[in-house]
Amino acid sequence: MSVETPDIADIRADSVGDFYFPENHVYDAGYGLSEKTIDYICDVKNDPDWVREFRKKALKVFEEKPMPTHWATTDLNNIKFEEFRYYLAGDRKAKRSWDDVPEEVKKTFERLGIPEQERKFLAGVEAQYDSEAAYSNVKKVVEEQGVIFMNSTEALQQHPDIFRKWFGKVIPTGDNKFSALNSAVFSGGSFIYIPPGVKVKHPLQAYFRINSEQFGQFERTLIIADEGAEVMYMEGCTAPKFETATLHSAVVELVAMKGAKIQYVTVQNWSSNVFNLVTKRGIAHEDAEVRWIDCNIGSRLTMKYPGVVMKGRRARGEVISIALANTGQHQDTGAKMIHAADETTSNVISKSISIGKGRATYRGLVHIPKHLKGCKNNTECDALLINSSSRTDTYPAINVRGNEHATQHEASVSQVSAEQIFYMQQRGLSEAEAMSLSVNGFINDLVREFPMEYSVELKRLIDLEMEGSVG
Amino acid sequence: MSVAAPIAEPEMEKPLSPPLSSAPTDLTPDFSKLEDAPEWFQSRARAAWEEFQSLPMPGLRDEHWRYSQSKNLSLDGLHLAGETTEAEKQAAIEGSKGLTHVAARLIFLNDRLIHSQTDGLEQGVVVLPFAEALRSHGDVLQQYLMKRKADLGSEKFAALHLAHVQAGAVVLAPKNAVLKAPIEIFHWVSGVNSLVFPHTLIVAGDHAQVTVLDHHASLRDEVAQSVAVADFVAGNGSHITYVNSQELADSARALHISSTTVARDAQVKALQLQLGASFARSESVSDLAGEGSRSDMLGVSLPFSSQVVDMRTLQNHLAPHTYSDLLYKNALYDKTRTIFSGLINVADGAHYTDAYQKCRNLLNSADSEAVSMPGLEINADQVKCSHGATSAPISADELFYLKARGIPDQESRQLIAIGFVEDVISRLGHEELIESLDRRIEEKFARQAA
Numbered sequence: 001m002s003v004e005t006p007d008i009a010d011i012r013a014d015s016v017g018d019f020y021f022p023e024n025h026v027y028d029a030g031y032g033l034s035e036k037t038i039d040y041i042c043d044v045k046n047d048p049d050w051v052r053e054f055r056k057k058a059l060k061v062f063e064e065k066p067m068p069t070h071w072a073t074t075d076l077n078n079i080k081f082e083e084f085r086y087y088l089a090g091d092r093k094a095k096r097s098w099d100d101v102p103e104e105v106k107k108t109f110e111r112l113g114i115p116e117q118e119r120k121f122l123a124g125v126e127a128q129y130d131s132e133a134a135y136s137n138v139k140k141v142v143e144e145q146g147v148i149f150m151n152s153t154e155a156l157q158q159h160p161d162i163f164r165k166w167f168g169k170v171i172p173t174g175d176n177k178f179s180a181l182n183s184a185v186f187s188g189g190s191f192i193y194i195p196p197g198v199k200v201k202h203p204l205q206a207y208f209r210i211n212s213e214q215f216g217q218f219e220r221t222l223i224i225a226d227e228g229a230e231v232m233y234m235e236g237c238t239a240p241k242f243e244t245a246t247l248h249s250a251v252v253e254l255v256a257m258k259g260a261k262i263q264y265v266t267v268q269n270w271s272s273n274v275f276n277l278v279t280k281r282g283i284a285h286e287d288a289e290v291r292w293i294d295c296n297i298g299s300r301l302t303m304k305y306p307g308v309v310m311k312g313r314r315a316r317g318e319v320i321s322i323a324l325a326n327t328g329q330h331q332d333t334g335a336k337m338i339h340a341a342d343e344t345t346s347n348v349i350s351k352s353i354s355i356g357k358g359r360a361t362y363r364g365l366v367h368i369p370k371h372l373k374g375c376k377n378n379t380e381c382d383a384l385l386i387n388s389s390s391r392t393d394t395y396p397a398i399n400v401r402g403n404e405h406a407t408q409h410e411a412s413v414s415q416v417s418a419e420q421i422f423y424m425q426q427r428g429l430s431e432a433e434a435m436s437l438s439v440n441g442f443i444n445d446l447v448r449e450f451p452m453e454y455s456v457e458l459k460r461l462i463d464l465e466m467e468g469s470v471g
Numbered sequence: 472m473s474v475a476a477p478i479a480e481p482e483m484e485k486p487l488s489p490p491l492s493s494a495p496t497d498l499t500p501d502f503s504k505l506e507d508a509p510e511w512f513q514s515r516a517r518a519a520w521e522e523f524q525s526l527p528m529p530g531l532r533d534e535h536w537r538y539s540q541s542k543n544l545s546l547d548g549l550h551l552a553g554e555t556t557e558a559e560k561q562a563a564i565e566g567s568k569g570l571t572h573v574a575a576r577l578i579f580l581n582d583r584l585i586h587s588q589t590d591g592l593e594q595g596v597v598v599l600p601f602a603e604a605l606r607s608h609g610d611v612l613q614q615y616l617m618k619r620k621a622d623l624g625s626e627k628f629a630a631l632h633l634a635h636v637q638a639g640a641v642v643l644a645p646k647n648a649v650l651k652a653p654i655e656i657f658h659w660v661s662g663v664n665s666l667v668f669p670h671t672l673i674v675a676g677d678h679a680q681v682t683v684l685d686h687h688a689s690l691r692d693e694v695a696q697s698v699a700v701a702d703f704v705a706g707n708g709s710h711i712t713y714v715n716s717q718e719l720a721d722s723a724r725a726l727h728i729s730s731t732t733v734a735r736d737a738q739v740k741a742l743q744l745q746l747g748a749s750f751a752r753s754e755s756v757s758d759l760a761g762e763g764s765r766s767d768m769l770g771v772s773l774p775f776s777s778q779v780v781d782m783r784t785l786q787n788h789l790a791p792h793t794y795s796d797l798l799y800k801n802a803l804y805d806k807t808r809t810i811f812s813g814l815i816n817v818a819d820g821a822h823y824t825d826a827y828q829k830c831r832n833l834l835n836s837a838d839s840e841a842v843s844m845p846g847l848e849i850n851a852d853q854v855k856c857s858h859g860a861t862s863a864p865i866s867a868d869e870l871f872y873l874k875a876r877g878i879p880d881q882e883s884r885q886l887i888a889i890g891f892v893e894d895v896i897s898r899l900g901h902e903e904l905i906e907s908l909d910r911r912i913e914e915k916f917a918r919q920a921a
Contacts, residue, residue: 070532370838388822388852394845396860399538400832401840403864413849413856 018271019111020211020240021104025130029087031214033185035059041087041185045153048160058173058183065177073330075301079275084216084247086185087131094126094136094151101127105134108209117205117453124149124204128219130212131187138204146195149204152220155191162193166224170253170281170309178303179279182218182251189219189250194229194260203232203265203451208248210239210274216247223253225260225288234265234454238298241271245300248274254282256290258312263291267454269461270298272328278304281336284344286312293449295322296331297461305363307336310344317346320449322458324465325358325390334363334396335379339405343374350381351443354390355465361393362411370401379409384442386416386435386466436466498546498666500634509609515616519633526627535624538810538842539781543750544628544726549696551635552581552665560585562690563659569686570907574598574652580659580690582638582667594648596681597641601670604641611643615674615704619730623754623783629728632668632700639670639699644679644709653682653712653904660697660723661690671701675709675737682712682901687727688747689720701729705737707761712740712899716911719747721776727753733793735761742899743799744908745772745780746915752781759786759793759821769899770799771892773912774807774839775919784813786828788821788851797828800895802888803839804919812844815858821851828858833865833891835884885916 029040038059042052067076095101098115109115109127117125124138126149133151142149148159155163173183190206210217225231239246248270256262262282270276276299282290292306308317319335337346352360362381383392394411416438424434440447440459447455500520505513529541555563563580575598578586584600592598597608605612621629640656658669673683687697697719705711717725725748731739745751757766772780786795801809815826832841843860865887873883889912896908 071534370840383847383849385849385852385854389819389850390852392847392849394847394858396843396845397537398843398860398862399840400834400842400862402837403834403839404837405834406863407861408863409843409845409858409860411845411847411858413847413854415853 018241021108023088023212024104025088025090027087027089029085031085032082033059033086037086038184041187044087044089045187047156051156054168055184058180061174062177062180062184065174065180067177072303073301073332075330079245079247083244084214085212086216086218087187088212088215089130089132090134094133094154096137098135101135105129108211109135109207122202122205125207126151126190126205127207127209128188129209130215130217133188142200145198147198147200148191148193150191152189152191152222153187159191159193162224163191163222166222166253166255170255170283171251171279175279178249178277179251182220182249182279185216186218186220186251189221190223190233191221192223192231192233194225194231196226197228199230200232203234206233206235208235208237210246210248213242214244214246216249219250221250221252223262223264224255225257225262227257228259229257230261232263232265234451236267236269238269239271239274242273244273246274248276248278250278252278252280254290256282256284256288258285259287260285261289263293265293265450265454266295267458268296268298268302272298272300274299276302276304280304281307281309282317283309283311284315284317287314288312289316289318291318291320293320294333295450295458296333297324297465300328301330301332303332305334305336305365307338308346309338309340310346311340313341313343315341315344319348319350320446321350322443322446323352323360324462325352325354325360326465327356327358330359330361332361332363336365337367337377339368339372339375339377342372345376347377348379348381349446351384351446352392353384353386353439353442354392355386357389359391359393362395364396366396366398366407368400368402368405368407372402373404375405377407381411383411383413384416384439385413432466436463439466498551498631508605509613511613512605512609516634519630523627523630523634526630528627529624533624535783537812537844539752543779544696544724544752546666549664549666552660552667553662555580555583555661559661559690563657566659566688566690567657567686569655569657570653570684570903572652572903573655574650575654577640578657578659579638579669581661581665582669584638591652592650594650595645596648596650597643598654599641601639601641602637608641608643611674612641612672615672615702617700617702619702619732619756619758621728621730621754623756623785625726625728625754628698628726629700632670632698635668636670636700638668640683642673642681642683644675644681646676647678648676649680650682653684653901655684655686657686657688658697658699659688659690660695660719662695663693665695667695667697669697669699671699673702673711673713674704675706675711677706678708679706680710682904684714684716684904687717687719687725689723692720692722695719695723697723697725699725699727701727703729703731703739703741705731705733705739707735707737709737712901714742714744714899714904714908715753716744716908717747717751718911721747721749721778723748725751729753729755731757731766733757733759733761733764733766736763737761738765740767740769740899742769742771742895743782744911745770746911748778750779750781752783754783756785756787757795759788759795760790762790762792764790765794767898768795768797769895771895772801772809773892773915774801774809775804777806779808781810782812786813786815786826788815788817788824788826791820791822791824793821794825795827798895798898799830800833800892801831801841802833802835802891803841804835806836806838808840808842810842812846813858814846814848815856817849817851817854817856819850822853824851825855827856830860832862833888834862835864835888889913889916
């Protein structure tokens with residue numbers, strides 16, 4: 001336990017998240033996944049019987065479902081499920097004050113700038129360290145409005161009626177192999193309930209941190225915005241880079257009741273040994289809006305296709321997606337838009353950048369069934385290739401029934417042209433600066449969709465990723 | 472996560488027009504008929520039969536059959552097309568109404584040649600029925616016959632085709648031969664549950680130019696199935712224009728597998744015109760193998776009633792400075808479905824590629840359904856690529872414009888739909904060919920109206 005922690009100054013600027021503390025777990029479910037693992041998790045978490053049953057059923061579904069390699073990358077076969085640990089926790093109880101948080105956890109989040117940001121502009125923060133939340137706090141003003149913001153383990157105990165009503169309803173266990181895995185071993189994640197008419201002014205923020213090697217993080221987030229409510233939720237993720245693989249498989253369910261608005265912002269910067277296999281979906285009822293603003297910079301393989309089921313009339317769904325794939329990375333991202341009511345509209349804008357040997361993939365699904373009227377979808381996906389060994393793929397599927405809808409899909413692939421770079425060099429910019437300026441120009445209109453603090457951070461991250469990519 | 476198995480995957484309908492009997496089918500080829508054929512062909516046919524037997528029918532999880540199903544081409548109850556009567560032959564010949572000016576015309580009925588007219592051929596261009604070409608130009612066939620493996624989902628059907636193929640045209644254009652008039656081939660099928668295997672092979676030597684038009688038609692409205700394979704080999708600087716005009720009966724089913732190889736500075740234009748059949752599927756691959764090569768892949772489908780048209784394409788850029796442009800347009804009516812799945816693949820090193828792909832669907836009824844899956848896989852640098860897919864009804868503005876000029880609603884809708892697909896047909900750039908295809912489209916509208 002006496003490993004010396006380096007000073008902030010020792011950490012390279014391009015790897016803010018690449019450090020870790022020695023493991024200090026009170027609870028450890030051990031390696032591999034079986035019914036025993038699930039019993040262990042249930043016992044530790046004091047889960048009610050229905051959750052135990054739910055988890056065990058999910059384990060069976062997970063075991064039965066094949067890897068989706070008939071359409072997805074075969075890199076999935078490199079995930080050795082028996083070599084992961086599925087539950088690691090220190091203290092199960094999230095602290096309300098930073099002072100009570102264990103020293104190394106506090107240091108971790110301080111180094112990542114979380115408490116500072118909370119003071120500055122957040123309405124509430126939750127910080128998850130491996131399997132459980134270490135810190136959870138929501139500003140008093142917000143709490144007084146009736147907003148519930150806590151980790152899902154607590155919510156399960158304290159608000160079982162609201163939790164159970166929506167839990168697993170947007171994303172059923174059997175949706176895919178990884179949603180089944182999450183359903184079996186989920187731990188942590190946020191639970192948010194916004195009462196009718198409440199508009200939360202400042203964003204709520206969750207921070208996910210993996211500290212341990214050969215570990216899988218399976219948080220489960222459920223956000224419910226009641227009639228006319230509005231909320232913005234942001235999440236960030238980092239992990240140190242280990243020699244072995246790390247698995248992150250979350251399930252995020254959003255429910256926007258009549259006239260409600262949910263914006264969900266993700267900046268994913270996992271280290272390049274993380275398999276990031278996430279299922280995210282929202283239901284938008286009448287006049288409601290669900291927006292996913294998604295940025296993927298890190299991980300070895302990300303497979304994530306945020307979806308919106310537009311269930312009520314005039315519901316709106318949107319996905320704004322930025323992906324940056326560097327050498328050794330595959331960003332397989334996209335969007336699913338399921339129109340299930342009249343006059344629903346959806347919009348997908350995706351921009352990806354492939355650098356070095358990186359591979360960016362867009363996969364999309366737009367479904368407009370028959371007997372609906374006046375549905376509209378617009379999809380745009382643009383890819384930028386930086387080097388000659390960079391790779392990009394696009395696989396959309398658009399299914400439209402009936403003659404009262406309009407959809408359009410457009411995609412383009414381009415390079416930063418030599419003329420552009422030359423022009424900027426003429427004006428005194430170095431080649432790298434010129435390249436970085438072009439790339440930032442390519443995604444600029446999307447970066448603006450992120451909250452201010454995030455967009456600054458994003459630009460910085462992209463500059464760092466671009467470093468040394470020219471020539 | 473589960474993009475391929477989304478909640479919205481369409482319900483699997485019953486296969487369309489099931490064969491009358493579901494008795495296990497014996498499609499074993501009669502290899503004794505091949506005694507005169509070159510040895511290499513005999514062994515390839517036998518190997519293909521083995522392959523056919525060993526391959527499973529494509530399953531529901533097969534990505535190349537997404538939103539479709541191979542059951543629609545079930546072989547259960549089918550048999551090899553049999554002998555025909557004199558009256559049927561006469562009907563087929565009389566029904567073969569095509570172009571006025573042709574360089575050659577071959578008519579097949581149930582995979583047997585019933586008419587051949589080749590007096591318009593010049594500059595050394597050869598048009599032969601498949602069986603004859605096998606005897607007289609065995610070496611050419613050995614070099615080119617189905618050398619590009621079908622890989623868009625119908626490998627099993629392609630193997631069955633090779634095990635049985637005996638009919639169709641082999642077009643060989645020597646170096647520098649420029650043939651202005653098109654070559655026209657008719658493939659008729661007759662008899663309930665008949666199975667035919669029309670074949671087309673076009674080999675254009677360096678700087679040669681040829682135009683070939685294939686027709687597929689039924690004598691009567693009955694269940695039948697056509698498993699066609701067409702291969703186009705375009706030598707340096709050559710031009711090939713090809714049209715597959717599929718007008719089989721409403722209860723019939725059609726599969727057309729085509730592979731194109733385009734060499735340096737060559738150009739190939741290929742159009743799939745899908746008018747007939749209850750289920751029609753085309754799989755078209757274009758390999759841009761030489762620098763400066765160009766491929767135009769065109770498609771028009773006009774499904775009525777409960778027709779399903781399933782289109783799979785691959786624009787495969789293998790060399791630098793290559794160009795491909797795909798335009799598929801579907802005008803859907805009644806309870807029809809179209810499935811378009813296209814992929815642009817730009818291989819490692821195929822720099823300076825320009826590749827475009829567009830699928831447009833005009834939905835004319837509440838129960839029609841259009842699925843578009845335009846795809847891109849880019850592994851090279853300095854590439855200009857784009858794809859687009861649209862699905863929409865006729866715009867109210869366009870209808871209003873025509874109405875203001877006194878054109879009745881029904882008529883304007885038809886005019887707009889014809890204009891919509893005409894845009895594709897006109898890209899063929901061959902006036903008589905365009906007119907003839909337009910006539911077929913108008914006839915289909917007239918039949919539907921009646």
